[in-house]
Amino acid sequence: MPNPRPSVGPRSRNHFRQRGFASSCALVLALTAVAAAAPAHAESASCAPATSATFSKANAPFLDWAENLGFDAQGNLWVSRLYRNEVQRYDSAGRVTATVPVTSPGAIRLGPDHQLYVVYGDNSLNLFPGTHDAGVVRFDPTAAAPVPEVFVSGLSMPNGAAFDAAGNLYVADTGSGVVRVRPDATIDADWTAQASRFGLNGIAVEGDSVYATVYLSPHGQIVRIPIDAPDQSATVANLSLSDDLAVGPDGLLYVATTAGSLVRIDPATHSTCTVLTAGPLSAVAVSPDGDLMVATGTGDVLRVDLAE
Template sequence: MRIIALLGLLLAMTAAPAQAAPIRCGTPTVSTFLTSTDWYENLEFDKGTLWLSNLSGNRIEQYRLDGTQIQHHNLRAPGAIRKGPDGVLHVNFGNDSPETRDQPSGVVRLTPKPEVWIGGDTLSSANGAEFDARGHLYVSDPFTGLYEFDRQGSLVRHIDLAYPNGIVTIGNTVFTNILIDPKSAIVRITGNRQTRIELGAPDKGLDDLAVGPDGKLYVTTYTSGELIKVDPWTGAHCVLMSGLKNPTAARFLPGTRTMFVTQASGTVLKVRL
């Protein structure tokens, strides 16, 4: 959500049904995991610890779940952190604004220090990421579209999509938030078919999203400051939380109904459903 760009022409897509069965949110329990003045962009869990992308601090940080910091690695403008099929953490870097996107961008692997895995001139601003059931990695670049890489890091395909941001997968179906969209759209991609799931006007500034243990999507909205629960197949949705300060990403602690939410305002929240 560091990217600020003009609204462009959207691709012609199928829209999800406007009249979907109702969905219920309930009231979560919320506590503060971390308070800072830094911009936290993304997160991932690994072996009972939490990794955070500190975008403004140009580093990734590892924490115990009691909030104690274990270590950090310097990395310029980190974006999404995701665990690969081999258990190794992959981290986007060069998640830049328009003014600095001429600098290198790509993906590193923590083995255990950051080593460039995808580099070169393919990506200009690596933002969201997720692995699918085959172990292929999808990376969003809001300036140029969505990219699919195989297990060796070779480019499989480029999906021409305007302003993709956060990414999750359910099996081999890909869901990506559209950063700038007048109807706050999520795009569901199955093979070559794209379906729009619209959360409604005005543009909420959809950032990242997570898949919950209930199979629903949990979407952070940078501009409107909400966490929205969405049925990925019908488009039905409700607001789980509001009044947040520029939430950027959410991720569930494996095997639980507890998610952690990062914010550009610096506070990381612990949300129990």
């Protein structure tokens, strides 16, 4: 989110950036230790391994942590650089062609109006009472110098986001659960109250269902939330350190884990299998040509070709 207090000088901004960086690092390390003690997911199906190639290299490993990925209507890839407080646009050759300032950015999603929607405030400091400077901004990705404007504010620690066919935006808020935002930017308080749950991270919509990852839990559940009955959520798989997820071209779920696996899940049968093993993975998105783009903990972005 653009700095609403221009009187804050560079020294103060760097101080808050360092605090956010340190607190987020501490949270990741603590959660990794907790999840490491939990049993890994059991493979219940076999699938052919995917192949991957590096699409873009990070300039500074970890500092360039890629928190999330998304595509605009022109097919350009956008990457959330959490600790740099910006989102970056890449061309097809993996070169940065634009940057837009957003504070602690998380999910990047193309809206029905062809604007890009980016959650901001994806920082563990926002889990503390009285520090909720978080929400969703949007901007025109085709503008010469995109300027983010606040779409919704007052959230806790928003991380994932996804639109449904009706244009409602679902935000995975780590501190409160799934927040349903109507196209007019008002929050559907009744629906949201029924989808309350702590520890969410990634989110995706497929048909009449919302799927979300519960990162802050020993088992890392993947839960299905019926859009018409948000109080009737059910676990479709347990997957430790499950971070982000996306619906693949085959209609199945693909989950990036910070344990280093890209896992395919069939929510109908609850079957899981690993299609790629790499370093810590933080995000996954489907490219216009059907490949998967996967972000790594170092900040590199991989293009993953799924086996037929």
